[in-house]
Amino acid sequence: MKLHWSPRSPFVRKVMVAAHELGLADRIDCLRTVVRMTQPNLDLLPDNPLSKIPTLVLADGSVLIDSVVICEYLDSLAGGGILFPPSGPERWQALARHALGNGLLDILILWRNERDKPEQRQSPELHDSFAVKTRTTLDRLEADAADLDATRYGIGHIAIGCCLSYLDFRFADLGWRDGHPLLAGWHESFRARPSARATEAVDA
Template sequence: MTTMKLHWSPKSPYVRKVMVCAHELGLLPRVERVRSVAAMLQPNAALMADNPLSKIPTLVLEDGRTLFDSPVICEYLDAVAGGGRLFPPEGQHRWQALRWQALGDGLLDVLILWRNERERTQPLPALVEAFALKTRATLALLDEEAGALEAAPFGIGHIAIGCALGYLDYRFDAFGWRALAPRLAAWEQGIASRASFLQTAPTEG
């Protein structure tokens, strides 16, 4: 069986998205994980050989071609598995799934920038508050849509949002997001109990 090589980290929420998709699609045996560090201030030469942006996730296909970033890789894996399983092929269901994916990924973008800022010797208070405001606003919107998330077939939007909420737990535990979005928190309990999420929880390893 031919395998694909995934530049991987146990802490990256974007890598987790890819791994959840691979798990859900039954493709784990075809994905070889390669531990790759992608630090903003220290470009990784080995990673750059496959991705000049020095970012993860990066997927190297069987024929040597490369794909990045997580939305592209996830949709590729869905196509490899036959298509239409995590990415609805057309119509309003597709646009809703892609919209939720964009919300989840966008929330992750905010959280990662927020974490980088708070790690600075002198974080900029206005910037930290802007990140907090965007996070609260996104959680409020997702809380309103928790019922729609519950009713929709499981797909890439659920995965992206679930990974973003998992990152909130991992890096922003003191933020207490569940108190801000109780309906979303109830929905997240179901997502977090799936084997694909349990087996891809972020670790410091």
């Protein structure tokens, strides 16, 4: 399998954490692929017209896009039902957690793009809106932190862990641990797993 990959994309990292958890990392050939919101990557468009990573190209040439779809595909390759509970309340809890971590990542990516614009093009309302949503989501995750510890590690944990690590990587100024001690404690257990240590983002 060929994965359009970057060492700094938190969505790619989710896939690689899942691959390590599932014992599949060595079956993935990572191809360094740079994407920017302002500039489509012309080499990537034939595989993914949305010009987004991660994009997974299978041996038969078929393509999977969207990080959670790729993660579920990898889960199925490893036998299924490992990182994605197959049905019932456990499945909806895992997918709801994933949606919360992933949705906050979506906000953070937009926020970072906004911060990088020339000042006269930035929108103060957007900054304020992103800040409120980020703080409120962190409060919600703090309330869920004890339960994160108590439930089987899965796609929800991976999304939340990658999201918190991305806050450290690109939004260190926010000091997200302040007021979120249980979440900060849980994040240490995420970071200690071999799958996280093998996929740490680096600013090359």
